[in-house]
Amino acid sequence: MKEMEKGKHRSLLAFLVILMASCILIAPFFIYGGSSSPILPLCSHLTAEPVQSPLPAVSAKVEHQNETSAPPPPRLETSLTCDRSGFSSDVCVLRGVVHLNPSSSSVNLASDGGSVPPQLETIRPYTRKWDKRLTQSIKELKLSLNGADTKACDVIYPVPAVIFSIGGFTGNIYHAFNDALIPLFITSHKFQRRVVFIILEYQTWWLNKYKHIISELSDYPPVDFYRDNLTSCFPEVTVGLKVHGDLTINPSPDLTVQSFRRMLDDAYRHVPGPLQPAAENGKPKVVIIFRQGTRAVENEQEVVQLCESVGFQVEILRPTITMDMVEIYRVINSSDAMIGVVGAAMTHLLFQKPGDVFIQVVLLGTRWAAETSYGEPAKKMGLKYMPYTIKTEESSLSRQYPKEDPVLTDPDSVNKKGWDVAAKVYLQQQAVSIDVNRFRKTVTNAYKYIVARKRSI
Template sequence: MSNIALLRLTILCSLLSFTLLLAPRLLSHAAASEEDQENPQPLVQDDEHVAALSLSNSGMFCDRSAFRSDVCFMRGDVRTHSASNSILLVSQNFTAAETIKPYTRKWETGVMDTIAELRLRTVDPDDARAHTCDVRHDVPAVVFSTGGYTGNVYHDFNDGLIPLFITSHQFDRKVVFIVLDHHPWWLARYGKVLSRLSHHPPIDFAGDQRTHCFSEVIVGLRIHGELAVDPARMKNNATIADFRQVLDDAYGPRVKRITTSARSRRPKLVIVQRNGSRAIENEGAVASMAAAAGFRVEVLRPGASTALARIHRAMSTCDAMVGVHGAAMAHILFMRPGTAFVQIVPVGTDWPAAAYYGDPATKMGLRYEAYRILPRESSLLGEYREEDEVLRDPDSVNAKGWETTKKVYLDGQRVTLDLVRFRRSLVRVRQYLISRWTFNS
C-alpha cells in the first residue's frame, strides 16, 4: 500500500471514530424538543464558580456552554435599569454587550419566546451619572424569570426553585433575588421558600423602577437535571436533601405542631388524585382495598389553590404515596428518605415517568415502584381497538412528536386499576416499610 493510500485510510478511520463518538451527543440534542421531552446534561460539566472566578475586579462574562440554560456574570459597579430592560456595568476600560433570557429551558424556542430578554451592557462613567444609585446593596444579586411554564408545580420546582437553590446556595442566604416576568401569586405561593434562600426581599425588576446597585450580579440559573442537585458541583457538596431541608424549614414548624402522635404500625398511604385526565376512575375501591391491605389512607387532591403547607404536611408525614404520572408527582420532594413512592404509569408514558419522577425518587432515597398499567386498565381501550398502535406500539406513536403524545396519552387517558394486581404492589410496599421499621427499632 502506498504512503498516500495509507494516509487516506488513517484520515478516514479518524473521521469515523470522531463521528461515532459524537453521534450520541447529536442524538441527545435531536431528542429534546417540548415540555416533557428529554433534557440532556450540559455539554460542559461546568462549575458555577468557574466563570465568576475568571473575572478580575470588574468584568462581564456569559457562559452559554450548557444545553439547558445560559448564565452571565457581572462584577464591578453594576446597576439595574428596568426602563430599558438593562443591567449596566460602569466601566471605562472595556465595552461589552450581551442579551440573555434567564430561564432554564433555552432549547425550547416556543416557550423562550415568552421570556423577557435582558440587555447586559457597559456604560462609561460619564453616562452612568444618569443612573445614580437609589438603593445600594452590600450583597450579590441573582436574576431569574418566573415566566414560561411557571404555574405547573413540576416546572415551578424543576425549572425555578431548585435551580435557584443551586445558583444561590454559595451565598449562604446573603443574596438578593431579582425577578423577571414577575407574578404576585408566585411570590405568595413560594415566598416562604424564598425566605429560606435569602435574607432579603425579592425585587420585581419591571415593577421597581429604582436603580439598584450591586458589586456582583448573576443573571440566569444553573440546572443539574430533573429535580436534581449534583453535589460535585455544589459548595459543601450540597445535595437534593439540602433542598428538601429548605422546604422543611419553610413549612416544617406547622407540621410539628400538628403531628404529635407516635407512628402507628399501620403505615400512612397518601393517594394523590387528579381531576380529569389520568384520574383514577375507581379511586374509592382503591382506597378501600389499600385500607384492607393494612394502610391508613388519605386522599389528596392538590390544586392551584391548595396551600403548600397542607401538601407538605400530608407528604412529609406519610409512609407511602401513590399517584398517576403527572406534575403533582413533584411533591415527592416533600417526602422523607426511606418512604415509598408508587407511580402509576399510564400506557405510553414509561419514559417520562421514569425520567422525571422515578429516577429522581431513587436519588432522593425513596423506595420507588412503577405500576405500569395494562391496556385493559386504560380508558384508551374504549377508544381504540386492541391491535391499534396506540395500545400495541406506544413508542411509534410517541415518535410522532410531543403534541401527539400529549393529546393521546396525557390529555386523553384515565385509569381503572386492577385491584388484585395493584394490591400486590401495595403489599410489597407495606412489607418493605414494616421490615424497615423493625430493622431500625
C-alpha cells in the same frame, strides 16, 4: 458665664448625640414598616432619600449629605462572563458596580477609565432555552460592559443579586420546582442567604405560594425588576439559573438533592399549624393523590379499600393550585408511602422522607416521562421507588381506539411524532381503571418493606 455657656454646649451636644442614636435605631423600623413618628422629621436629613426599597440598601445621596458617614466602596474587579454551554439555560455574571436599569431592560457596568473593550450580551433568564417558542414569552435583558451609559446609582445594595423569571410554565408545580426553585437553590446556595432575588414576569400569587422556600433561600424579600425606574446597583449580579437535570442536583461536598430536601424541612416544618394525627394502632400511612379530570383513577374506592385491606391507614389528597403548600407538606411528610398517577402532582415526592415508598402508576405511553421526571429523582432522593406499569386493558384508551391502533400497540411510534402529539393522547385523553388484583402485589410489597424498615430502626 463661660461655665454656663459650656454647660449649654454640652447639653446641646448630648441632645444631638441622643437624637442621632434614636434616628439610627428607629428609622429603619418606620421606613420599612411604613409607619410615621414625630421624631422622623428631625431625622429626615440624616437618612438616605429617597428610600424606595424594603431592603437595607444605601442611597447614593448619603455621601453628599455627610461625607464622613461611610468610607467609599472598595474598587471591584469589573467583568462580564456568560456560560452558554448548558442545554437548559444560559447564565451570565457581572461583577463591579452593576447597574440595573428597568426603563431600558438592561444590566450595565463600566470599568475604570473604560480601558476594557465594550461587550454586549442578551439573555432571557428562563431554564428551558431549548423551547424557543416558550422562551420568546420571557423578557429579554441587555447586558453590557462599557457598552452603554451607566446612570448614577439611586440605591446601592451591599449584597449580590440573582435575576430570574417566574414566567413560562412555572404555574405548574413540576415546573415551579424544576424550572425555578431547584435551579434557584443551586445558583444561590453559595451566597448563604445574603442575596437579593430580582424577578422577571413577577407574579404575586406565585411568590405567596412559595414564600416559605423563597425566604429560606434569601434574607431579603424578592424584588420586581420593573417595580420602579430607580437605578439599583449591586457588587455582583447573576442573570439566569443553573440547571442540573429533572428535579435533581449534581452532588458536590456542600450541595446535594438531600440538602435541598433538608431546606424544604426547614422552610415548612416550623410554620405554625395543626399537627397531623398519629396513625391508628401504629399502622403505616399511605397518601393517595387522586387527580381530577385527565389521568383520573376511575375506581378510586376500590384502590382505597385495597390499601386498607393490606394494612395501611389511607389519607386521600387532591391538590389544587390554591392549596397551601404547608398543608400538603404536612400530609405527605407525615406518611410512609405515596401513591399517584404520573403527572405534575408527583412532584410532591420532594416532601417525602428518605426511605419512604413512592408508588407511581405509569400509564400507557408515559414510561419515559414517568421515569425521567419522577422515578429517577425519587431514587436519587433515597426513596424506595416502586413503579406500577398498567396494562393496555387498564387504560381508558383501550375503549377509545381499535385494538390494532398504534396508540395501543406501539406507543413508541406515537411518542416519536413529538411531545405535542404524545401529550395530547397519553396525558390529556387517558384515565385509568386499576386492576386491584394485580396492583395488590405492589401495595403488599410496599407494606412489607415499610414494616421491616421500621423494625430495623
